[in-house]
Amino acid sequence: MGIKFLLLGAxxxxxxxLQACTATSHSEEAGTLGRPISMAAMERILDHADQAGPVxxxxxxxxxxxxxxxxxxxLDNPEAKSAGLSAREExxxxxxxxLRHPTRGLFLIDTGFSAQMAHDPGSLRAGLVxxxxxxxxxxxxxxxxxxxxxxxxxxxxxxxxxxxxxxxIGGLSEIPLDTPIYVGPGETKERxxxxxFTRAVTDRALEGRPALKTWxxxxxxxxxxxxxxxxxxxxxxxxxxxxxxxxTRGSVAYLIRTTHGPVLLTGDTSHTRWGWEHSVxxxxxxxxxxxxxxxxxxxxxxxxxxPQIQVLVGHQP
Ligand SMILES: [Zn+2]
Numbered sequence: 001m002g003i004k005f006l007l008l009g010a011x012x013x014x015x016x017x018l019q020a021c022t023a024t025s026h027s028e029e030a031g032t033l034g035r036p037i038s039m040a041a042m043e044r045i046l047d048h049a050d051q052a053g054p055v056x057x058x059x060x061x062x063x064x065x066x067x068x069x070x071x072x073x074x075l076d077n078p079e080a081k082s083a084g085l086s087a088r089e090e091x092x093x094x095x096x097x098x099l100r101h102p103t104r105g106l107f108l109i110d111t112g113f114s115a116q117m118a119h120d121p122g123s124l125r126a127g128l129v130x131x132x133x134x135x136x137x138x139x140x141x142x143x144x145x146x147x148x149x150x151x152x153x154x155x156x157x158x159x160x161x162x163x164x165x166x167x168x169i170g171g172l173s174e175i176p177l178d179t180p181i182y183v184g185p186g187e188t189k190e191r192x193x194x195x196x197f198t199r200a201v202t203d204r205a206l207e208g209r210p211a212l213k214t215w216x217x218x219x220x221x222x223x224x225x226x227x228x229x230x231x232x233x234x235x236x237x238x239x240x241x242x243x244x245x246x247x248t249r250g251s252v253a254y255l256i257r258t259t260h261g262p263v264l265l266t267g268d269t270s271h272t273r274w275g276w277e278h279s280v281x282x283x284x285x286x287x288x289x290x291x292x293x294x295x296x297x298x299x300x301x302x303x304x305x306x307p308q309i310q311v312l313v314g315h316q317p
Pocket of ligand 1: 165167168268314315
């Protein structure tokens, strides 16, 4: 009897410990870059601005990879069922983006993987479970932030993250320690059992860095479930952060008025091209599928109102 209670207590304790695990022990603080802007005001800029914007955007494929389709797409969604989708491996890519603003300089959006993370993840505290579950042995690495930055003539001014999963911060080991890093509010504090296996990697990636800066979405939308909240990052209508919680608590999409027209980076609000085109939210990789779906449909509605927007999904061309 006593042993049973002891085991039960240990199990409950373990479950509580898993649930209580935040994404990182690193701190976040309110950032001062950018200002909240209403959807209506942002969309007026899209309507009235020339097709071409001021920002150069370049996409880099950090790695080819595979992932479980059941994580990338909610296979229980009726649309996925009627398309006959079932659990299998899906080819994906891991991206980082360079953003060059004419006066504010060079920024990266997400970081892809570093060479060290791709070739020796254990040295960056990726444990066996994480390496196995994420199929890190199936990664075909091409380039990391160091390869991108060495061809630039100017210093890196900041990194804008879509969220903090390892395939988006896996290149931080090649980013200078004093570079400001921006995330959605609450991203560091999200509690999820998978953090039990990823937290050491995230903490290591952020070691020695200043507190993460959060986008100030406060007051940008009356009801975030009805309307996207946005921040005008450079206060000049060129780049916007959009709050899209669901995949993670602080997930962010970015809308960029590039020299080739407006581009939407959905982040992992939609990993796949199929998911975007069929309005099917991600599956087990998202912490809140219902909220993720709301964010996905909000992004789709934005693009429906402004069909000139080019959409780049999280992990496929
Ligand atoms: Zn991802």
